Amino acid sequence: MQVRCRENMTSMLKRQVESWVAQAVQALCGSAHAAVLVERPKNPAHGDYATNAALVLAAKLRCPPRELAERLRLQIPPGDILERVEIAGPGFLNFHLQTAAFHAAVTDMLQHPEGCGQHQFGQGRKVLVEFVSANPTGPLHVGHGRGAAHGDILARLLEACGYQVEREYYINDSGRQADILGLSIILRRLEHTACPGPAFPRAAYHGDYVREYAATLPTALDGLLDTLGDWPTPPDPDAADHCLDMLIAHARQGLGATAFERLTRSGTEHILQDIRADLAEMGITMDHWVYESELRRTAQVSRGIERLEQAGQLYHKDGAVWFRSSALGDTKDRVVLRDNGTPTYFAADLAYHLHKYQRGYDHIINIWGADHHGYVRRLQAALQASGVDATRLEIQLMQFVSLCRNRQRVPMSTRQGNYITLRELCREVGPAPARFIYITRNSDQHLDFDLELAKSGSRDNAVYYIQYACARICSILHKAGAVPIPASPAELQAADSPAERALMVELVQYPEIIEAATRQREPQLLASYLQTLAGAFHAYYNLQSVLVDDPAVRRARLYLVQAIRQVLGNGLGLAGIDAPERM
RNA sequence: GCGCCCUUAGCUCAGCGGAAUAGAGUGUCGGCCUCCGAAGCCGAAGGUCAGAGGUUCGAAUCCUCUAGGGCGCGCCA
Structure with missing residues (x-):
């Protein structure tokens, strides 16, 4: 499609600076240098983009950095989007762009909303993302939720960057864990019959879901279970593994391997249905579900x-x-x-x-x-x-997730069966805040998930804060009536205050963030960007009114605010969260 | 014991392909609604970036060691 193939204007600003720098370096040095970077300086006084080229190359060219910076600067061609280049600090080159360059970029965003945040560097390459893949022996818990959110949002990011992505869940439905589930179901079922089985082993699955499932099985099963007769008593009850193995062997022998496996299979399938439902509730759909048992059955394991x-x-x-x-x-x-x-x-x-x-x-x-x-x-x-x-x-x-409530740890233990499931978490805080909070930390960082925070409607709840910005903008746009698409950058000219410029600089960064988040496999970068952009909008909102009398200023500000809404909506969309018009 | 990961403001965390005064939120203190949604904004205070060495013109960022924390070390999955 044509739209997907065009380079978007917003990422071109940085590219333009990069190419100036690359050419200058080439001219002085004769070759490119990997350590030369163009980045956005932390301090706005340092311009819109800066490069460390002179610092990196000083030693190689045996030239003091500031002097080298001056030589590099002479290589930068004057152009209509460049206002000036300054040498600062130890030898940085700071690029100040014309405000008009940002007007052009914002205009471009509004004229081509479908390309917002899209890249092509994936070039249609096929990527498989396998995630969650929890054993089908119990419900998903809050830890699985993190992998679920991260995996799905990463997949969406890859798609936005031009990859062809498939999502997959691997099901460990064979082996000992599955056997233990089968045994657990049988023992729970027996508890309701005339001849209950052995005491429920410590290492079996204690969760209520086993008991509940066992109760739903057809009564015909009980006749079959009767044939199991006397259960072996383990010689050493402390040897949990051995004890389980004996009981599993007894059940398998008594029922016949086929019947035992059928029962186990029905249990794992039942649990998988819940897992599917939980993921669907979070907006996650897998393309493939691969069964370990199938790999065994088709001899792929032996191959x-x-x-x-x-x-x-x-x-x-x-x-x-x-x-x-x-x-x-x-x-x-x-x-x-x-x-x-x-x-x-x-x-x-x-x-x-x-x-x-x-x-x-x-x-x-x-x-x-x-x-x-x-x-x-x-x-x-x-x-x-x-x-x-x-x-x-x-x-x-x-890394792991722990649950908190008002900063207090919620103790969880699988053995005691008092853990909170992903389903409960989504029901309590809602799937959208859950998804977002899961990606607010770097993946190698331990995550404290605060349930109360996730429900609160305040600044520190990033989801509400961002959605609130969207709703506020929609409210303004609604009040303004129909806001058309700008025909040319000139229509934004009146938006040139320092606050407006800063806002546009922030806005234009969006494609760079998408690229970085995708390449680094860190959705967290997207999450924190959206918070920053929402914050910049809220500050602007309090600083000056959009709906002023001067028609040119009013129109320019409406465009600007509309572009913010577009980026916030697009970014939330990548996180699988909607941008409400009202809340 | 061995291996991997983590340690940044009272709390929760960004920043970690080295570079210009270390950033947010929260909490504390002080301001802002006759005005587009105050679920908001502005300001102040708060840090020897766990500690010690090293590499470098320059280290929160790279290397080594130490101390704390997490996880792993099955013919379990």
């Missing part, structure tokens, strides 16, 4: 192991088959086939990732909880040994 075998990276020890991952950066070797012949989770995960590679993505992103960090190396090692390009896989780790 994955064979690849390691062919690479000569497997060996036998203690009856198991090991992968020599320590030779590829891991801290120790890992088992892929247990002594009982079944593949480990790790083996299945290798198969899963080979499956991703087979599907032909240019890039693969995994969003994992920080507790999986020890797992990164071994997966990379396995992929490398399998002969695929491990650098195409990018694993992003999310």
Whole structure:
């Protein structure tokens, strides 16, 4: 589409400065230099953009920085958007642009709203984002919510930058955790029959959802469960794992493997339905749901192991088959086939990732909880040994979330079953504030999610603050009647006060923020930008009226305010949040 | 014990491909509604950027060590 292919004007301002600098550096130095940066100075007195070129190149060219800055400055061609270039501090070049350049950029934004915040550098490359992927053995909790929000917003950002994105959820529905769920369901069900089973093991799933689900199963099941007869009593109740294994073996044998698995499967499916619903409530739709059981059934897991075998990276020890991952950066070797012949989770995960590679993505992103960090190396090692390009896989780790209420920690413990689910959180604070708060911290930073703060309508609740700015603008626009699109930058000329200029400088930064947030995989940058822009608007709002009598000034200000609303709305949209006209 | 991550204002956090006086919010104190939504704005106070070394013309930012905190170190997933 044509619109998507045009370079937007707003990102061109910075590009223009960058190209001046690059040319100047080229002229003096004969080559480009990676450490030369063009950035927006913190202090507005330092201009609209600044470069460190003279500082970086001083040593190389054996020239004092300020003198070099002067030489560089002479290389900058005078142009209509450039007001002046100053040398300041140790040797920075500060670029002051004409206010008219910003009028042009804002006009461009209003004339092409569909291109707002869009980039093309993704070039249509296919990216897979795998996130959430919580085990289907219980409801999503608040920690999963962070990965969910982060993953989905990152996916939206990638889409805005021209990538073709697919969202995926991996379902660990096989193995021991699933067995424990099956057992838990059976034991809860038995509690309501004439012959209850053994005491509910500590390490089984205690959550109410198991009991609730067990109660919904058809009565025909009870006849089947009767055949389980006497349950074994574990010799050592403290050996939680062993105790569970015995009970699982008993149930599987008594019911038959097929019936046991069918029951387990129905349990995981039931939970998955809830997970799907919870994600949908947060505005998240997955393109693919990949089942571990399916990878096993179709022999992809064993084929994955064979690849390691062919690479000569497997060996036998203690009856198991090991992968020599320590030779590829891991801290120790890992088992892929247990002594009982079944593949480990790790083996299945290798198969899963080979499956991703087979599907032909240019890039693969995994969003994992920080507790999986020890797992990164071994997966990379396995992929490398399998002969695929491990650098195409990018694993992003999310730090933990703790809940607070008025700054007080809400204690949570999975074992005691008193944790707050993602669903409860969304019901309490609303899915939009939840999404936003989840991305207000850097992913490598621990997040304190304050429930009361998330509900409050005040300055420190970023979502309301931003939405309030949108609503205020809409109220002004409504009062003004129809506001057309400016035909030329000249129509904004009357908006030239320092406050208005500062606002435009902020506004024009939006595409740069989108690019940075996407490249750095940090939606947090978007969140904090929107807060800053909303803040700049609120300050402006209190400083001078939009709806003044002078028609030229009034019109210019209306355009400006409309552009702010456009960017806020666009940014909120990328975060999956709507920009209300009233609130 | 080993490995990864974190430590910035009373509190919650930005800034961390090095560079010009370290920024927000909140809390505290003081102002602003006859005027487009005060769910807002303006101002003041508050920091030896955990500590110690090092690299550099220049370090909150890079390296090393120390101290605190989180997480991981299963033939669990």
